[in-house]
Each structure stands twice: as C-alpha cells, then as structure tokens.
Amino acid sequence: MSAGLTETPAGRWLALGPALLVIGVFMLVPLGIMVTISFMEPNVYGGVHRQFSPSAYVQFLYQRDFDDNLVFNPGYLYILGRSLGLAGLATLICFVAGFPVAWYIVRRPPHQRNVLIFLVTIPFWTNLLIRAYAWIIILGRDGVIDTPLRWLGVMGPEASNGILYTNWAILIGLVYTYLPLMILPIYASLERLDFRLFEAASDLYSNKWASMRHVVIPLALPGIFAGVILVFVPALGDFISAQLLGGSRRLMLGNLVQLQFSTARNWPFGAAVAVILLLFVVASMAAYLRLNRKTGLELSK
Amino acid sequence: MLDRHDEQGHDNAPPAISFRDVVKIYGAGAAAFTALHGADLDIRDNEFFTLLGPSGSGKTTLLRLLAGFEVLTSGTIHLFGAEIRDLPPERRPVNTVFQHYALFPHLSVAENVAFGLKRLRRPAAEIRSRVAEMLALVHMEHLADRQPGQLSGGQQQRVALARALAPEPKVLLLDEPLSALDLKLRQAMREELQRLQRETGITFVFVTHDQDEALSMSDRIAVLSEGRIQQIGTPDDLYNRPYNRFVADFIGDTNLLEARVLRRSGDEVNLRLSGGVEVTAAAAPGIGEGAQVTVSVRPENVVLTGAEAGSVRARLVGKTFLGASSLLTLALDDASRVTVRRDNRMGHPEDPETGAEVGIVFAPGSLRVLLP
Ligand SMILES: Nc1ncnc2c1ncn2[C@@H]1O[C@H](COP(=O)(O)OP(=O)(O)OP(=O)(O)O)[C@@H](O)[C@H]1O
Numbered sequence: 001m002s003a004g005l006t007e008t009p010a011g012r013w014l015a016l017g018p019a020l021l022v023i024g025v026f027m028l029v030p031l032g033i034m035v036t037i038s039f040m041e042p043n044v045y046g047g048v049h050r051q052f053s054p055s056a057y058v059q060f061l062y063q064r065d066f067d068d069n070l071v072f073n074p075g076y077l078y079i080l081g082r083s084l085g086l087a088g089l090a091t092l093i094c095f096v097a098g099f100p101v102a103w104y105i106v107r108r109p110p111h112q113r114n115v116l117i118f119l120v121t122i123p124f125w126t127n128l129l130i131r132a133y134a135w136i137i138i139l140g141r142d143g144v145i146d147t148p149l150r151w152l153g154v155m156g157p158e159a160s161n162g163i164l165y166t167n168w169a170i171l172i173g174l175v176y177t178y179l180p181l182m183i184l185p186i187y188a189s190l191e192r193l194d195f196r197l198f199e200a201a202s203d204l205y206s207n208k209w210a211s212m213r214h215v216v217i218p219l220a221l222p223g224i225f226a227g228v229i230l231v232f233v234p235a236l237g238d239f240i241s242a243q244l245l246g247g248s249r250r251l252m253l254g255n256l257v258q259l260q261f262s263t264a265r266n267w268p269f270g271a272a273v274a275v276i277l278l279l280f281v282v283a284s285m286a287a288y289l290r291l292n293r294k295t296g297l298e299l300s301k
Numbered sequence: 302m303l304d305r306h307d308e309q310g311h312d313n314a315p316p317a318i319s320f321r322d323v324v325k326i327y328g329a330g331a332a333a334f335t336a337l338h339g340a341d342l343d344i345r346d347n348e349f350f351t352l353l354g355p356s357g358s359g360k361t362t363l364l365r366l367l368a369g370f371e372v373l374t375s376g377t378i379h380l381f382g383a384e385i386r387d388l389p390p391e392r393r394p395v396n397t398v399f400q401h402y403a404l405f406p407h408l409s410v411a412e413n414v415a416f417g418l419k420r421l422r423r424p425a426a427e428i429r430s431r432v433a434e435m436l437a438l439v440h441m442e443h444l445a446d447r448q449p450g451q452l453s454g455g456q457q458q459r460v461a462l463a464r465a466l467a468p469e470p471k472v473l474l475l476d477e478p479l480s481a482l483d484l485k486l487r488q489a490m491r492e493e494l495q496r497l498q499r500e501t502g503i504t505f506v507f508v509t510h511d512q513d514e515a516l517s518m519s520d521r522i523a524v525l526s527e528g529r530i531q532q533i534g535t536p537d538d539l540y541n542r543p544y545n546r547f548v549a550d551f552i553g554d555t556n557l558l559e560a561r562v563l564r565r566s567g568d569e570v571n572l573r574l575s576g577g578v579e580v581t582a583a584a585a586p587g588i589g590e591g592a593q594v595t596v597s598v599r600p601e602n603v604v605l606t607g608a609e610a611g612s613v614r615a616r617l618v619g620k621t622f623l624g625a626s627s628l629l630t631l632a633l634d635d636a637s638r639v640t641v642r643r644d645n646r647m648g649h650p651e652d653p654e655t656g657a658e659v660g661i662v663f664a665p666g667s668l669r670v671l672l673p
Pocket residue numbers: 327328334335336354355356357358359360361362363510
C-alpha cells in the first residue's frame with residue numbers, strides 16, 4: 001500500500017506533502033516576508049510602513065548628507081568586505097589545518113579512527129557562548145597568548161586588550177568554531193579512497209607531495225567542496241564570534257542584521273542586509289553544485 | 302634483444318635483479334609471520350621471468366619488495382648492480398601492473414598513461430607521442446578519452462600495462478595481471494604480453510599461480526612454496542627435471558614411486574622400486590647408496606606393453622578419456638598406482654580392457670629421484 005503510494009507521480013507528491021509543508025511554512029514563507037519587508041519603509045518605533053520603497057538597499061550604498069543629497073558611503077561595503085574576507089580566510093585556514101587532520105585520522109587503524117573522529121566533534125558538545133567566552137579569556141589581556149606576545153615584544157603596550165577585539169580574534173573564533181565542519185566531510189571522502197592508488201602513484205614516480213596533489217586531493221574534491229561550503233556559509237553569517245571577540249567596532253554582516261532588528265529598529269534595512277547575505281550564500285552554493293556536478297561526473301564516468 | 306636465448310651472452314652480463322638471502326617478516330612479536338625465508342634469485346636482463354606458486358607462497362611479497370612497497374627484514378636486493386634498500390618506490394626504474402589494475406578513476410585513459418611521464422617532467426610533445434605510441438601498442442587508441450570506469454576488465458588491464466610501460470622502466474612487474482580475465486581473453490593477452498616483452502626488451506617479472514601460463518610464457522620460472530624458492534629453471538627444466546617433490550607434484554601430473562638406492566654411478570643411480578623391480582634414474586648429488594627416495598615419472602613417459610614384455614607387471618584398473626589422450630590407471634603388484642598417458646591417435650592400438658594384465662616400461666631417462 002505504502003509502496004504503491006509512491007509509484008504514481010501524484011502519489012509521490014502526496015508522500016512528500018508533509019516535508020513540502022514544513023519547508024513551505026518554515027522556510028519559504030519567512031523568506032518571502034523577509035524580502036517583502038526589505039522593500040518597505042522603516043517605522044521609527046519598530047515594524048514597517050506598508051509602502052513599497054527601495055530605500056533600504058539605497059541605504060546600503062549611500063547616505064543622505066545635510067542637504068539631503070545622496071552621497072556614496074562605503075561603510076557597509078567595508079562590513080561586507082570584512083565578512084567575505086574573514087569567512088574566506090577562515091575557510092582557507094580550516095582547509096589547510098583540517099585536511100592533514102582528516103588524512104592523519106584516515107591512516108589510523110579503524111578502531112582508533114572512531115575515537116579520533118569523536119574527539120574532533122567534542123567542541124560541538126559545549127555551548128557556543130561558553131566556548132566564545134573561553135576564547136575571550138584566552139585571547140584577552142594577560143591571557144596565555146597575550147603574555148608571551150608582549151614578552152616577545154610583538155605586541156606593544158598600546159594594545160590594551162591583547163589581540164582580543166581585533167580581526168585576528170574574530171578569525172580565530174571562526175576557525176575554531178567551524179574546523180570540525182571541514183574535517184568531517186573531508187574525512188568521509190578520504191575514507192572511501194582506495195589507498196592502493198597511492199602506491200600506484202609512487203610506483204609512477206610520484207613522491208608523497210605529488211601523490212597528494214595529483215591523486216588524493218582530486219579524489220577528495222567532493223569532500224573538500226562540501227567542507228568549504230559548510231564552513232564558508234555559516235562563517236559569512238556568523239555574529240557570535242564578531243560580537244564577543246571582535247568588540248563593538250568590528251561588525252560582520254550578521255551583526256549588522258542583528259543590530260537593525262534590535263537597537264536600530266530599522267527592519268527594512270536589516271532585511272535588506274539579510275537578503276544581500278543570502279545572495280552571497282546562494283551564489284556560493286550554486287558554485288558548489290556546479291563544481292560538484294563536474295567532478296562528480298568525471299568520477300562516475 | 303637477439304641474444305636473449307644466448308646463454309653465453311648472459312653469463313657475462315650482471316643480472317638485472319638479484320635477491321640475496323632475502324627475508325621478509327610481516328608484523329612483530331606474537332603476530333610475526335615470515336613470508337620469505339631467505340630467498341636467493343637472479344633475474345637476467347631482457348628476461349621473461351615468472352614467479353609461480355600456490356596462494357600465500359610469497360610471490361606478491363617478492364614483487365612488493367622489488368617495487369619498494371615493503372621494506373625487507375634482512376638480505377639485499379640489487380637492481381643492475383646497485384643496492385636498492387634505501388630507494389623509495391618513485392626512485393626505482395621499475396613499474397608495476399597491479400593485480401587490481403589501480404587505474405586513477407579521475408583521469409582519462411590517456412591521462413593515466415601519461416601519469417608517470419608527467420611526474421618525470423618529460424616535455425609535453427614527448428609525452429603526447431609516447432602516450433599515443435603506448436595506446437597503439439595495447440590497441441587502445443580509440444578509447445583514449447574514456448574514464449577507467451567505462452572500460453571492461455580486459456581494457457583496463459591493457460591501460461594498466463600501457464601506463465606501466467610508458468616511462469620505459471628497466472623492469473616491469475606484473476602481479477597476476479590476467480587472473481581477472483575470461484579464458485579467451487587470457488589466452489589472447491598471454492600472446493600479447495610475450496609480444497610486448499620481445500618488442501620492448503624490458504625485463505618482465507610475472508607473477509602467477511597458473512602453471513600453464515607460466516610454462517607457456519616464461520624464459521625461466523622460479524617455483525615458490527611457503528616462502529621458499531623450490532626451483533629455478535626453464536619451463537623444460539621444471540617439467541622434465543623437477544628438483545623436489547613439491548615441484549614435480551605442482552607442475553603437471555606425475556607418478557611418485559618409492560624406491561631404495563642400490564648403487565650410484567655419476568649422475569645416475571640404480572634403484573629398487575618398492576615392488577622389487579630395478580630401474581635406473583637421474584639423481585642430484587647427495588643421494589647416496591641405501592637411501593630411501595621418491596622417484597617421479599610423468600604419465601606420458603610410461604609406455605604400455607604386453608604383460609610379458611614390460612619390465613613391470615601391472616593390472617589396468619581405470620580409464621579416463623580426455624580427447625587427445627587417455628589416462629589409464631594401473632595397479633602394481635605392491636598395490637601402488639601408476640598413471641599412463643596414451644595418445645588417441647587414429648590407428649593406435651585400442652586400450653586394453655579394465656582388469657587386463659599389462660606390462661609397462663619407463664622411457665629412457667624419464668625417471669628422476671626427487672629431493673624431499
Ligand atoms: N601485510 C601483511 N601482513 C601480514 N602478513 C602478510 C601481509 N602480506 C602478506 N602476508 C602473508 O604473507 C604470505 C605471503 O603473501 P603473498 O601476498 O606474498 O602471497 P602470494 O604468493 O602473492 O599469494 P596469492 O597467490 O594468494 O596472491 C601470506 O601467508 C600472507 O598471509
């Protein structure tokens with residue numbers, strides 16, 4: 001009966017019904033509301049005027065001077081740039097640090113692998129805020145990083161907070177938070193790798209690096225792409241790291257959105273920033289799917 | 302290449318490969334397993350050399366030591382006179398055709414073949430022409446752009462061969478490359494491999510557990526059993542002059558008879574078979590008078606005669622028709638069994654009936670005393 005249900009096209013839609021309903025109600029409708037709000041006028045007391053206006057998007061690039069003329073204001077573009085830069089850099093560092101870890105784990109005997117993978121996921125077991133506060137202590141003045149840096153003279157007395165509240169602190173927070181999301185998919189794809197290919201490569205005059213570059217990495221690409229997406233997308237929208245480790249002056253897009261809905265009470269602008277953020281996420285997902293389909297096709301051919 | 306069968310020429314040249322007292326122990330402590338117990342082996346340049354032995358005898362281990370994938374426990378391996386213990390696989394002028402092919406799934410056929418040449422940083426033009434040449438050699442030029450996953454087993458095998466030959470190694474290692482193929486393809490590939498070996502002049506070290514394959518393709522064969530080399534020789538040597546019981550039994554069919562040595566004269570000994578008959582047999586040095594020995598004689602070297610004419614009396618107890626020949630099973634007086642092969646040529650006298658009294662003679666020089 002249930003098997004018969006999924007066999008006709010209509011039956012299949014019916015079977016998917018609950019899932020479609022959930023996606024529709026909890027994802028598409030809120031998304032629609034968000035886009036709609038982004039095209040409305042703000043109401044200074046919170047909420048919106050139900051009136052079409054692109055002003056939120058204009059505000060992202062321009063501001064009004066005293067004569068009410070629009071002048072270009074790169075402030076928000078800086079925030080966008082900082083978000084993209086930090087998320088990109090965090091992704092790169094996660095890959096450079098995570099790939100060797102995944103490789104190391106996959107070369108262990110099977111019973112050790114499970115333990116190591118479990119260890120990689122441990123940070124997820126602790127509350128995100130608690131982990132961020134731990135970093136405040138580690139990175140802050142007289143912390144374990146600050147003290148030796150001062151002692152070595154790398155950090156002068158003018159840096160009153162150590163490296164806390166700098167871009168570096170945000171970066172460290174992002175890398176720390178999302179590193180397991182890079183390691184796990186890479187590990188999954190390396191685990192399926194036929195290691196005899198590594199032998200074949202060394203037989204054909206490849207040293208370890210050449211084998212890695214020409215055999216292992218190409219075959220692990222699906223996992224690498226997945227890791228890159230899993231790190232880049234949430235890192236782009238992250239606001240906890242920036243808020244707690246970056247201080248009040250170093251906003252990321254996520255903070256900007258949060259700010260508009262809380263203190264600034266500019267819902268349309270917050271929604272517009274969220275839409276812009278979403279566009280970058282969708283673009284990177286599209287790039288991911290494209291790349292993955294290309295390599296997937298090659299691998300399955 | 303012309304002088305490959307010229308023994309004189311080979312004796313002067315240093316061997317391409319030489320194993321001296323090579324021991325390989327896998328694992329350690331309680332789990333330690335000795336896969337090779339001191340192997341000594343010389344392989345000549347331009348030779349088609351085969352390692353033959355049952356499963357688990359250490360053939361792959363020998364090959365992997367040569368390729369550099371395993372570290373030898375003790376002993377030495379020389380490649381063209383140079384010790385290679387510390388050379389990693391990528392620095393050895395040796396390429397392998399793996400039993401499981403191990404083609405790179407993300408690369409096309411042509412890219413697979415080009416892989417070794419690219420790592421050697423050969424010029425692009427040279428790589429292109431060499432790849433085309435190799436693909437033509439294995440008749441795969443029309444499939445150059447396919448991915449390995451789109452090829453049949455035989456085609457993958459040929460790509461693996463082309464990939465290993467492309468960098469012009471001095472030695473090609475082949476680990477049971479034909480075992481995954483069906484009978485027809487396997488026979489075609491045997492001839493192709495022999496042709497390739499002759500055309501390229503590369504030393505082939507070929508691993509198989511199939512004695513037909515070994516006998517039909519090889520210049521020389523080493524027979525392995527339980528991590529020990531049992532005998533090294535030409536196919537003719539192994540078949541007609543087996544050294545010990547394992548080789549006589551493993552290669553072809555044979556009759557094993559118990560006997561006692563009466564006298565020794567030069568390379569030959571006089572024996573009394575357990576049935577009481579006296580015969581002459583070839584024997585290795587070290588077999589002295591009075592020794593209890595096993596003698597081997599091939600079924601085709603046992604000739605059926607009339608009951609009175611033979612040197613040994615026997616009774617026919619069974620017949621197996623094989624087409625070109627028949628195998629007759631005879632019981633001797635002391636109840637030991639001897640198998641006789643008879644050609645089924647037209648006009649040949651009919652086989653006697655089961656139960657008939659017959660006589661047999663052993664073809665001159667066909668009896669060999671085996672070492673235990
Ligand atoms: N990595 C290893 N660790 C432990 N023992 C091993 C290892 N590799 C091989 N052996 C053992 O060494 C012995 C010889 O193995 P090898 O693979 O050389 O046999 P082979 O002659 O190639 O057999 P086959 O015809 O089945 O391929 C076997 O008993 C095998 O179990």
